[in-house]
Amino acid sequence: MFENEDPAKRAAGYAAVERFVRDGMCVGLGTGSTAYWAIERVGARIAAGERITAVPTSSETETLCRKLAIPLAQLLEHPMQVAIDGADEVAPDWSLIKGGGGALFREKAVALACERYIVIVTEPKLVPALGRFPLPLEVVPFAAPYVRREFAQRFGNVEVVRRGTELQPFVTDNGNWIFDAHFGRIDDPPALDAALREIHGVVASGLFYGMVDEVLVGEANGTARSLAITPRTTRSR
Numbered sequence: 001m002f003e004n005e006d007p008a009k010r011a012a013g014y015a016a017v018e019r020f021v022r023d024g025m026c027v028g029l030g031t032g033s034t035a036y037w038a039i040e041r042v043g044a045r046i047a048a049g050e051r052i053t054a055v056p057t058s059s060e061t062e063t064l065c066r067k068l069a070i071p072l073a074q075l076l077e078h079p080m081q082v083a084i085d086g087a088d089e090v091a092p093d094w095s096l097i098k099g100g101g102g103a104l105f106r107e108k109a110v111a112l113a114c115e116r117y118i119v120i121v122t123e124p125k126l127v128p129a130l131g132r133f134p135l136p137l138e139v140v141p142f143a144a145p146y147v148r149r150e151f152a153q154r155f156g157n158v159e160v161v162r163r164g165t166e167l168q169p170f171v172t173d174n175g176n177w178i179f180d181a182h183f184g185r186i187d188d189p190p191a192l193d194a195a196l197r198e199i200h201g202v203v204a205s206g207l208f209y210g211m212v213d214e215v216l217v218g219e220a221n222g223t224a225r226s227l228a229i230t231p232r233t234t235r236s237r
Contacts, residue, residue: 006033012120012218013037016084020118020214023050026078028110029065030085031058031103034120034218038084043068055080057110058103059173076113083114087121088133088206090215092230094119095189099136099206102163102170102178108204116213123217126227130189134161134180136206141169141177143201150199151181158183176203 017038021027029039039054039061046052046069053073056062065072085107089097096119098104111117139147144162151160163178164170170178186192186207193207215227 006122007222008122008218008220009034009120010037010218011222011224012122012216013039013084014041015216015218015224016118016120017041017045019216020082020084020116021045021052022081023052025081026053026055026073028055028080028083028085028114029057029061029070030083030107030110031056031061031101032086034086034122035061035084036064038120039064039068039070043070046070053078055083055110057085057106058101060101060103075109080110080114082116082118083110084118084120085111087119087125087208089127089130090119090121090125090227091127091130091189093209094212094215094227094229095130095207095209096212097130097133097135097206098208099138099178100133102136102172104136104206105138105172105174105176105204108208111208111211117211119212119215120224121215121217123219126217129185129187130207131184131186134182135186136163137179137181137196138172138174138176138203138205139179140201140203141175144177144179147179147199147201154195154199155181155183174203 087096088100159182189209
């Protein structure tokens with residue numbers, strides 16, 4: 001677990017819970033070192049007597065929720081009023097790269113299913129355009145050779161690296177592999193995501209766009225600010 005003491009990450013996580021989570025809600029809880037602080041804060045609220053139920057985005061988050069006695073629910077078992085998660089990159093139009101922790105498929109399912117999607121980050125995650133961080137793709141292992149062939153045909157010299165080691169690939173909670181694709185600058189996330197989803201065997205990409213309702217940026221002084229959006233697309237759900 002991420003028992004770090006980064007004041008900026010803690011500020012973002014705490015601020016999201018205080019601003020958007022209310023007694024009686026069902027909330028989606030993300031995965032990673034910033035989402036950790038939102039989970040920790042939800043646990044404290046429950047310990048103080050509030051009734052909050054959570055949908056975890058990974059086995060890692062589920063383990064932390066159980067440790068903190070946070071009641072769990074399945075996706076859409078209850079209306080999910082809000083979800084809180086981190087990101088690897090945030091562009092000015094609030095498009096994201098996510099999946100550095102390997103939980104992108106479940107994170108995207110929660111993002112699509114919730115009523116309000118809140119992203120919590122620190123300053124280094126803000127970028128002028130997506131693509132400096134490799135784009136994670138969840139890939140069915142059986143189809144991996146086909147995915148590689150299609151990548152070579154469609155995207156030319158884009159480097160694609162299977163996460164993990166030669167003998168021990170990284171395996172997601174869904175039993176799939178993660179490929180990290182080094183596209184460089186991504187100017188049109190929706191178009192790239194659509195092209196990736198055409199490749200049989202690619203379960204999900206780490207491109208999130210048109211989903212976000214608020215971005216909170218944690219500061220080193222322990223405060224959090226809302227990030228203004230520079231519109232490009234409308235919310236997709």
